[in-house]
Amino acid sequence: MQPVVPLVVPQLRTITVGGALAGVGIEASAFRHGLVHETVASFDVLTGNGRLLHCTPEGEHRALFFGFPNSYGTLGYALRVQVRTQPARAFVALEHRRYRSATDCLEAIARSCEAPDSDYLDGVAFAPDDLVLTRGHFTDAAPWTSDYGGEQVYHRSLRERERDFLTTHDYLWRWDTDWFWCSRHFGAQHPLVRRLLGRERLNSATWQRWMRWNSRWGLTRAWQRLWGRHPESVIQDVDIPLPRAAEFLDFLKREVGIWPVWLCPIRAAPATPRWTLYALQPGVPHLNFGFWDVILDRQAQPPGWHNRRIEAEVTRLGGRKSLYSECWYTEAEFWALHDRPAYRALKAAYDPGSALGDLYAKCTARGGRG
Ligand SMILES: Cc1cc2nc3c(=O)[nH]c(=O)nc-3n(C[C@H](O)[C@H](O)[C@H](O)COP(=O)(O)OP(=O)(O)OC[C@H]3O[C@@H](n4cnc5c(N)ncnc54)[C@H](O)[C@@H]3O)c2cc1C
Structure with a gap:
């Protein structure tokens, strides 16, 4: 039997298909097939009001099918997802x-x-x-x-x-072994450290656990403060229309200075269907920029200073950003980018008691996440 592989497999082993659908998943095949949600044929979802629904592009719950990507679990929880595959070779x-x-x-x-x-x-x-x-x-x-x-x-x-x-x-x-290149923060790109850790610990699950532990106890933050530096975590994953990608690269060079940056092209999205909460400009290929680091300032800046400037530039260039990133939008800015009336209609239909919370509150620092 011919082996197959999902059309788009997000690079990190910890990412589940449900998480990639409710968030936004991407990989190096996106220039052919689009984002993970564009490769989904159907899914079963447990909604906020306790119904178990089957969602397809043409079915009764098509509004939920197209509204689910980028809803981050605030409309329902995907229990079973059917994705399209392609033949794989060895x-x-x-x-x-x-x-x-x-x-x-x-x-x-x-x-x-x-x-x-x-x-x-x-x-x-x-x-x-x-x-x-x-x-x-x-x-x-x-x-x-x-x-x-x-x-x-x-x-x-x-x-x-x-x-x-x-x-x-x-x-x-x-990209999983070294969480792209982020394992360097733990000294884990040194051959001796790699040998000591062993293959079973060289993976994104380890780095993610260590990073969460570090941010819970504020170790790096305290260490940097000791040296008079003010750290700001910049975890960003943004999609920029390809014709404007050079401007974004210039901005990164001028204003951010985080390198390396992961680049992943995304095919031009057709005008229909429209993905309610993640509508990229139709007919235009996009380029995903992923950059994850800490910026150290000599002077204290207002909270989210660098992240806010990145958000403003993404908006200026007509791009979008994944909501797992550091998000500092005001509520007005956020809903100017995400279709609020459509989201409200979906909430009313599938989570009328708001058991699953609100997207803005869940995903942004100002809304409560930070
Ligand atoms: C450092 C870093 C690097 C990343 N790099 C990539 C990358 O290279 N490629 C890529 O595609 N993505 C990347 N991501 C983003 C990732 O795809 C999304 O954050 C995705 O939502 C994570 O899926 P998860 O299964 O780990 O979900 P979790 O992290 O467990 O959850 C994320 C959110 O989705 C919701 N959720 C999870 N499962 C479901 C479900 N079944 N139904 C409804 N809601 C659900 C949760 O409630 C939560 O709000 C990266 C994220 C980080 C933090």
């Missing part, structure tokens, strides 16, 4: 192409979105003038395979080799 052959010019790199992305030339496409901006695009092709045979689940670090390989081969399994989880 290996993925990788080609890493390095660019010294962001313009050249963005032009290559635009060409690939117009006429997909591989099965997978993502990139990393290590610096404004050091970008790598990686194309992945399914293949039945490989002359060798690399292993980035132990001592070797995947993101380093992007600048060290032009070709590589991974088993399809290892390709899908290539």
Whole structure:
């Protein structure tokens, strides 16, 4: 029997299909297939008022089908999700192409979105003038395979080799071992530390646990304060219309200074259907920028200072951001970006007693999350 793989598999092993549907899931196949929710055929949902409903694009509950992505569990809980799949092969052959010019790199992305030339496409901006695009092709045979689940670090390989081969399994989880590059905060990219930790601990679940523990006890914050620095956590995941991506890169260079940045192209969304709470500009490919770090300031800034500026720039460029990111929108800003009347209608139909809470309150610092 031909093995298959979901059309879009978010890179981190901890991400569930329900979480990727209720949030917004992405991976290097998004330039062909769109975001995770665009690959969902149907799902069963337990609503806030205790009903178990089957949602499809054409069925009675189609409003919930199209309103569920980006609702983060405030309309109901998905219990069973049916996703579309594609035939898989045993290996993925990788080609890493390095660019010294962001313009050249963005032009290559635009060409690939117009006429997909591989099965997978993502990139990393290590610096404004050091970008790598990686194309992945399914293949039945490989002359060798690399292993980035132990001592070797995947993101380093992007600048060290032009070709590589991974088993399809290892390709899908290539970013999990080091949580992209965030494991560096725990010293875990040193060979000795990797050996001591062992393969079973090198994964996003470990880093996530440690990060939560650190933020609960405020260790890094206290340490930085000791040195007169004011840290602000900047965890951002934003989708920018591709024609404006160069402006966003300039902004990152000028105002943010976090590198590396993960780049993941998303195919142009058709005008219909419209995803109520995550409507990207139709007919325009987008580029996802993922960047996760702490900015250290010498001077104290108002809470959310850097995150607020990023939000304003995303809005200026006509983009969107995932709500798992640090969110500092005011309520008015938030609902100017998310269709409030449609959300209210969905709440009235599926969670009339608001047992599951409100999206703004759940996802934003000002609404209560922070
Ligand atoms: C550091 C970091 C990196 C990330 N990188 C990526 C990435 O590379 N690619 C990507 O696609 N995504 C990425 N994400 C985002 C991730 O896809 C979303 O946050 C997603 O919602 C997480 O799914 P989860 O299963 O882990 O859900 P959880 O984190 O457990 O929950 C997230 C939210 O979704 C709700 N939820 C969870 N399951 C369900 C369900 N079955 N039905 C309804 N609501 C539900 C929860 O109530 C909660 O509000 C990243 C997130 C972080 C924090």
